[in-house]
Amino acid sequence: MQQGPPPPPPGADPQLWSWFTAVDTDRSGQLTVDELQRALVNGDWSPFNIETVRMMVNMFDADNTGTIDFNEFAGLWRYIEDWKRCFQAFDADGSGSIDAKEMHNALRTFGYNLSDRFVSILIQKFDKYGTGTGKGDVTFDNFVQACVNVKTLTDSFRAYDTDGDGWIQINYENFLELVIRQQA
Template sequence: MHFIRRLWSWFSAVDTVPDRSTERLFAERALINGDWTAFDLDTVKLLIAMFDTDKNGTIGFSEFAGLWKYIKDWQDVFKHFDRDQSGSIDSSELTQALQQFGYNLSRNLVALVQRKYDPTATAATGGRGPPPGITFDRFVRACVVIRQLSEAFKGLDTDRDGWIQVNYEQFMETVLRLP
């Protein structure tokens, strides 16, 4: 009960416009990485889409409680795979995580995931910003996206042989329906 009161206090503090919670509000105030930086906005959008159960574009308290638990669970996963405790996931840690989740991606695919979700891979930070590797928020997003894409592929792989026979329209429709 004490936890619920604390969570309500946190939610009330960040929800300055009651019943009108926005992605930006959550990005700036509610969802914070282990280094106190705000979550990446694309990750926030993905999480809101996942937890906005009534599909009204906002996160109410009960949805926020589910989201909070989800984030807490992912923090434990992140800490487990961040073996060097750098605050980010490097390519070998990413490979281990994905393998334990049941995704045996090639080196090339892991490298692509690393480049896509590592903010330092595409731009120099000038000594500021996150350490090299995938930050917590982007790690969550990468894993969720890989799961969603894998599930979408499985839906199209009707004979379960690892190959799909779909036309471009079917493929695009499947991918674009993902949150």
């Protein structure tokens, strides 16, 4: 006899609990990266980039289990909703994706004064359709990943930029440490 989903925890948002239990296909009470990826879609109905999903799980996995429980999921959901509003605000043409001009505007608004050349490289890196198509735009999931990467790398850089002049000098191992910590 198949059981229905367990009742929501006290004080839980019933809609959010319903989504959580629908995504928790193995009924473990924990969401894996794969379960979460199957639940998240972009505006064009494409699944979220698995790297973006991993990054978000790592950010919200407070107990370091490699999965997220309902409380962690609630925090993650708020985070996604905040990013969705942000994405929609910068998608000036309403296309459902962010082009180079919109990305430049978003990054400038976030306090990053980056060159057109760098923004072009960022768009190429996070354009899921690939750099060969000339499309040159970024879907919601990749926009989140790009912005979080810029912030994380900037924070890492600033840890070495002790005088705040925008220049650092580091040895090879310090550079590797900076990059590896960012990727963890």
